[in-house]
Amino acid sequence: MTAPTPTGCRDAPVLKERGQREVFCGLTGIIWLHRKMQDAFFLVVGSRTCAHLLQSAAGVMIFAEPRFGTAILEEKDLAGMADAQAELDREVARLLDRRHDIRRLFLVGSCPSEVIKLDIGKAAERLSAAHAPHVQVLNYSGSGIETTFTEGEDACLAAMVPVLSESDRKELLLVGALPDVVEDQTLGLLDAIGVTPVRCLPARRAAEAPGVGSKTVFALTQPFLGETSAALVRRGARRIAAPFPFGAEGTTLWLKAVAAEFGIAPEVVDRVTAAPRARAAKAVSGAAETLRGKRIFFMPDSQLEIPLARFLTRECGMQAIEIGTPYLHTAIHGPELDLIEAGPRLSEGQDVDLQLDRVRAARPDLTVCGLGLANPLEAEGLATKWAIELVFTPIHFYEQAGDLAALFARPLRRRALLDRRAPRLEAAE
Numbered sequence: 074m075t076a077p078t079p080t081g082c083r084d085a086p087v088l089k090e091r092g093q094r095e096v097f098c099g100l101t102g103i104i105w106l107h108r109k110m111q112d113a114f115f116l117v118v119g120s121r122t123c124a125h126l127l128q129s130a131a132g133v134m135i136f137a138e139p140r141f142g143t144a145i146l147e148e149k150d151l152a153g154m155a156d157a158q159a160e161l162d163r164e165v166a167r168l169l170d171r172r173h174d175i176r177r178l179f180l181v182g183s184c185p186s187e188v189i190k191l192d193i194g195k196a197a198e199r200l201s202a203a204h205a206p207h208v209q210v211l212n213y214s215g216s217g218i219e220t221t222f223t224e225g226e227d228a229c230l231a232a233m234v235p236v237l238s239e240s241d242r243k244e245l246l247l248v249g250a251l252p253d254v255v256e257d258q259t260l261g262l263l264d265a266i267g268v269t270p271v272r273c274l275p276a277r278r279a280a281e282a283p284g285v286g287s288k289t290v291f292a293l294t295q296p297f298l299g300e301t302s303a304a305l306v307r308r309g310a311r312r313i314a315a316p317f318p319f320g321a322e323g324t325t326l327w328l329k330a331v332a333a334e335f336g337i338a339p340e341v342v343d344r345v346t347a348a349p350r351a352r353a354a355k356a357v358s359g360a361a362e363t364l365r366g367k368r369i370f371f372m373p374d375s376q377l378e379i380p381l382a383r384f385l386t387r388e389c390g391m392q393a394i395e396i397g398t399p400y401l402h403t404a405i406h407g408p409e410l411d412l413i414e415a416g417p418r419l420s421e422g423q424d425v426d427l428q429l430d431r432v433r434a435a436r437p438d439l440t441v442c443g444l445g446l447a448n449p450l451e452a453e454g455l456a457t458k459w460a461i462e463l464v465f466t467p468i469h470f471y472e473q474a475g476d477l478a479a480l481f482a483r484p485l486r487r488r489a490l491l492d493r494r495a496p497r498l499e500a501a502e
């Protein structure tokens with residue numbers, strides 16, 4: 074496969090909106106991060122609201138002794154009547170005493186801890202010294218004031234970068250929390266192509282944490298890792314610019330960019346990936362029958378919107394009306410924007426009422442949005458796709474390309490099915 078000629082959305086004007094938003098805060102990242110990092114614990118320093126958010130987002134997972142919890146700030150903490158730092162020390166000591174499997178402890182800041190200016194950075198330093206070498210204590214903010222949804226992962230990974238050991242080896246760092254099965258497939262592909270050695274951030278276990286240095290090159294697997302990318306660059310590492318590995322085309326271009334960095338020709342990538350590429354194209358074509366010609370509207374949610382719009386327009390034949398993203402990092406999203414044909418409106422940030430007016434005026438065939446908007450829009454006769462599923466479902470690289478397309482085809486198929494049945498249901502009444 075040769076690199077397609079850029080058709081270009083990179084220089085398109087971007088509608089920037091600031092107003093009421095309908096998004097998750099960064100605490101939600103804990104739900105997938107705690108599964109990935111098998112010896113880590115995430116302790117949110119927050120209020121009952123934060124605890125409830127995690128409980129509802131985690132669903133049934135909360136019954137499986139998960140590795141996350143909330144140290145709830147009580148009124149006396151908020152009023153400054155208790156020494157919150159001393160209480161935190163006590164909570165952490167109790168937790169570590171009970172859970173000997175914990176090697177990394179993340180103190181996660183929230184809106185309440187930020188508003189009362191509780192210095193969790195200082196707490197992390199003190200607790201790290203107290204519990205070293207068995208447990209490393211780090212901190213980051215997942216608050217709704219500072220972070221939107223997937224930015225929680227970005228903040229978490231960025232917090233790990235300064236404490237990675239120094240490395241002077243030329244290594245590829247795979248950056249982004251992928252489900253283990255997808256990570257294994259990717260490592261297998263890179264190995265077959267001849268890219269070696271490869272390390273992962275985050276590593277599954279603390280003992281496998283990668284090193285970083287001026288010979289490190291890294292490839293993002295997620296588009297929302299701007300802070301992590303900047304932190305790695307500050308450690309001397311270099312980012313490989315590429316489209317993201319969604320769909321057959323994105324995956325191939327991503328692999329070719331990585332291979333080029335290691336002096337491996339694109340033909341090698343084509344040869345090695347011929348079979349999975351064909352499987353991906355076949356799997357995508359099944360769903361594309363439903364998607365072709367359909368108009369899609371992305372509300373901002375996860376920063377996955379731009380790469381997904383590229384995949385859906387180029388490989389599934391959809392037409393994008395608006396591609397909304399919470400943040401647009403031109404450097405990171407640039408290679409994707411180059412591939413999206415000019416036409417869709419690009420928007421950054423949100424004023425939800427204005428955006429809903431645009432959705433209603435456009436009446437797209439499919440609207441990608443958060444859970445809070447999906448059912449109300451369905452009730453207005455608009456088909457929706459919950460954006461959160463795109464973060465919880467394995468969607469990267471060749472083997473998942475068909476599933477990714479199917480996620481978008483399903484709501485359209487369901488709607489068509491219900492439309493066909495509706496007259497009969499009415500007749501039965």
Ligand code: SF4
Nearest residue numbers: 098123183184216217
């Ligand atoms: S961090 Fe802020 S936005 Fe998130 S649940 Fe807690 S209070 Fe709400």
